Amino acid sequence: IRGxxxxYSGQEACAVGMRAAMRDVDNIISAYRVHGWTYLMGVSPLGVLAELTGRQSGCAKGKGGSMHMYCPNFYGGNGIVGAQVPLGAGVALACKYKGNGGMCLALYGDGAANQGQVFEAYNMAYLWKLPVIFVCENNNYGMGTSAERASSNTDYYTRGDALPGIWVDGMDVLAVRSATEFAIDYVNKNGPLVMETNTYRYSGHSMSDPGTSYRTREEIQEVRQKRDPITSFKEMCIEQGLITTDEVKAIDTKVRKEVDEATAQAKSDAELPLSGLWTDVYSQCLEPKIRNCVDYNLKHVQQSKGVNH
Incomplete structure (x- = not known):
């Protein structure tokens, strides 16, 4: 995987909790941590892993890579910090315009919360009473800066000005689901709301970012041991008699086998040919003449309809 x-490791309770509360008419748009969301919204493990490795069997035919995965009702990731937030307001506007009862979850991180376009989206969404939940996934660190060093107000749920806000433990999947159910009902009746999920990420951003230059290994290990969302939920289910330890092991074995098989196939599938680079770029095959541009002989080809067209 290049670049x-x-x-999303460490933040699983956020995505799973929100997805559990979503209805068929609801939508979601996020930033760059979208691999788990892509799977939750219906793409197979192979579709995700093949996209990560730039293969034709990927959900975006290998052209989206790590940050740009899509499927119905999922408007993908975005490589520009905070740029997905006003787009999410636009998706909510479409829901209101169509009158389909749907809403949009617009996810962003604590780093993106300082972007001006986020506040512009708040303002417009409030004026138009759009059914959008602005979700700040506060994992406490931007790319290399802690929230305390980057934000004068780290209570991100209070930043909406006229918009109400709620705070939820983003390491508790049931708390996230409950908060999202409330938020969906609220925004459909009253307009936008800000929801902060307090969570934590274990990994860095690339091979060049081990994630330990701006925090200690001991801090990461402590969160893993005391607050890991998967471990906490698993232990709760076992304690409540909802599942046995043997059943958990069987599920783990099944999942690992499925992922290993998908990984092997993703590595061996064909990469995108050069001609595929100008296939399905536009929603319509238009070739307008552009002034002062050198003529080219690459004809745009449309093979399939966009998933959210």
């Missing part, structure tokens, strides 16, 4: 690769 940046933003993993």
């Amino acid at each position: 940046f690769c933003h993993l």
